[in-house]
Amino acid sequence: MCEANVYLADGRKETLILEAVDRIIPEGPDSWQLTSIFGEQKTIAGRIRAMQLVDHRIIFESVERP
């Protein structure tokens, strides 16, 4: 199966948001709905920083800069 793990990056720190993600669709500006192969859903706020599909990694980053 070719799902990916979705991370939210804050500087160098990466937080795992959802594992085994199958589907990602935009919900609005900088908002994305994630659905895992198990049917779990989460919404993530941010922009895509990088996708590394062979490594099963998709990294988002927060848009807000304090």
Add this chain to the structure above:
Amino acid sequence: MCEANVYLADGRKETLILEAVDRIIPEGPDSWQLTSIFGEQKTIAGRIRAMQLVDHRIIFESVERP
């Protein structure tokens, strides 16, 4: 290998832009650099409409609306 095929959608029509994509990184507003597992690179202009990773599909759509 868990690469994906990248398509550009225009209404219902989908055009295959690059097969076996491993890495996708943003280059600018609505511009993305694609790199396949064979090292081939292409730039695609558009926004992400949907990612269907288990189906190896990532669909972009053009931003310009005539």
